[in-house]
Amino acid sequence: MKLEERLLQRIQLQEGIIVLRADISEQGSPAQVSRALKALMDRGKLVRIGTGIYAKTRRSSITGAVIPAGSLETLATEALERLGVQLQPGEATKDYNAGTTTQLPGTFVANTGDRRIRRKITVGGRMIAYENDYSRKS
Numbered sequence: 001m002k003l004e005e006r007l008l009q010r011i012q013l014q015e016g017i018i019v020l021r022a023d024i025s026e027q028g029s030p031a032q033v034s035r036a037l038k039a040l041m042d043r044g045k046l047v048r049i050g051t052g053i054y055a056k057t058r059r060s061s062i063t064g065a066v067i068p069a070g071s072l073e074t075l076a077t078e079a080l081e082r083l084g085v086q087l088q089p090g091e092a093t094k095d096y097n098a099g100t101t102t103q104l105p106g107t108f109v110a111n112t113g114d115r116r117i118r119r120k121i122t123v124g125g126r127m128i129a130y131e132n133d134y135s136r137k138s
Helices: 003-013 021-027 029-042 074-081 091-098
Strands: 018-022 045-050 053-059 067-068 109-111 129-131
Touching: 003 021, 003 029, 018 074, 021 029, 029 045, 029 109, 045 129, 053 074, 074 109, 091 109
Parallel strands: 109 129
Antiparallel strands: 018 053, 045 053, 053 067
């Protein structure tokens, strides 16, 4: 069985939508894993949303195109939680949820607390933005 097929089996059995490269790196050498991941992306089984972060795909019911199996919010949240980052809603989302404003947040902003995160996660041309609690400490 080719490495590509073994990875596909493992990915299909895996819980959740996100597949980290670290989850499958022991299956072969780094070059072999890279080739297999590229082949799976070419076949439409995976889509790359960040460095070492891949998402399972599905067919769009409207266009029939291959799209990630979730929104930016769900994919970014799952990916960062899998990487050990505790996320909280951003200030704009907190204000909207508390009812202090009627302004809807225009982009997905995640508060990372005391951590500084620079990882780019992009889905469908939208990218996650980060804020932290550094400036709020007195």
